[in-house]
Amino acid sequence: MVTLERRKGAEGSMPGRLLVELGKGRFRNSERRIIPFVNDPEKDKLLNDIEHTPHAFVLACLMDRQIKAERAWTIPFAIKETLQTFEVDDLAGVSVQEYKRIFREKSLHRFNDDMAEIFYSGVQDIKEKHNGDASRIWSSKPSSAKVVYEFLQFKGCGKKIATMAANLLATQFRIPFADYYSIDISPDVHVLRVMRRTGLVSRDACLEAVIYRARELNPEFPGVIDFSCWEIGRTWCRPRNPNCDECVIGSVCKKVI
Ligand code: SF4
Structure with a gap:
């Protein structure tokens, strides 16, 4: 796991901007690794x-x-x-x-x-x-919309699964895409917790609201903030006793806990 570094000079920015910046940095520098889907x-x-x-x-x-x-x-x-x-x-x-x-x-x-x-x-x-x-x-560098569309053609596949699949292919499998516009955030528990505590969405925001907020933050690749939210959620923003003093976005977070 690439560890996020505290970004000097970013203390004055809004949490959303910082999440996007951190996510882009990690996406640029990450390599394909074995994904522990089931830990077996x-x-x-x-x-x-x-x-x-x-x-x-x-x-x-x-x-x-x-x-x-x-x-x-x-x-x-x-x-x-x-x-x-x-x-x-x-x-x-x-x-x-x-x-x-x-x-x-x-x-x-x-x-x-x-x-x-x-x-x-x-x-x-x-x-x-x-x-x-x-x-x-996903061959031949497709547009993100094409990949989401192809998944939606399968019986039983809704928008959530289709965008999750495209997100995994782009960010974890490192499949080249022509664009990333249709790759939404995949709001798991870590992502949701961070988005809510930072004040980027309300405490009771539904999944759709979180997805649209991420689109607003970075329309060309909404899912890129998965990287930063996921790592912050796992490292500092734990369900109990969040470590705000050490957190990489501690200086800009609203800390709605
Ligand atoms: S500053 Fe605190 S509340 Fe905000 S994301 Fe970090 S750990 Fe969570």
Whole structure:
């Protein structure tokens, strides 16, 4: 993790400007690393290998609804273990009834039948629309809007998942994009806490409000402040006993705690 440095001379700026500045600096300097989606080396290896199994990442994104992310992101690996294959052609040859049986038997999701249908449909789309190669969604330096649009074409994929996927591809997998306008912030608990405590949004702001505030702060790449909010939230702005004295934005934060 790149540690944010206290920026001398920035003390007079507003917290939003500083968050954008810090986020841009980290985005420029960060490198691709293994993302600990589920904190299990074998499962994370499958999810991170977007060169060979890009469909694992896409299908995991589609599963990330209504249950804890760590559980949702293990589903592709569970399917691989059950079927003893993860080739797209093999996955596409499995019936929706069989997926439903696997989901139910292994209790993979809170909504096993619905998510089995979404998994099945996602595999069919990857095979038919993307010629079996899900990385075509983000190949050839696409616009961020194109990537979000392609995700939205999958059954069960809403705006939140589509922008989260584009955000992960750009900021964590370091996939080149032609632009970053459509990559919104992904307001997880750390991001929400920092945005609220800094006073950039109200204490009871909904997710949509946070997303639009981030767009206002940095329209050309709203999601860039994920970097700074996430790190501040993990390092200083903990749920209890925030360390405002040491915090990198302590001098400009409203400290709405
Ligand atoms: S730790 Fe304190 S100064 Fe830093 S973001 Fe949280 S409330 Fe603001």
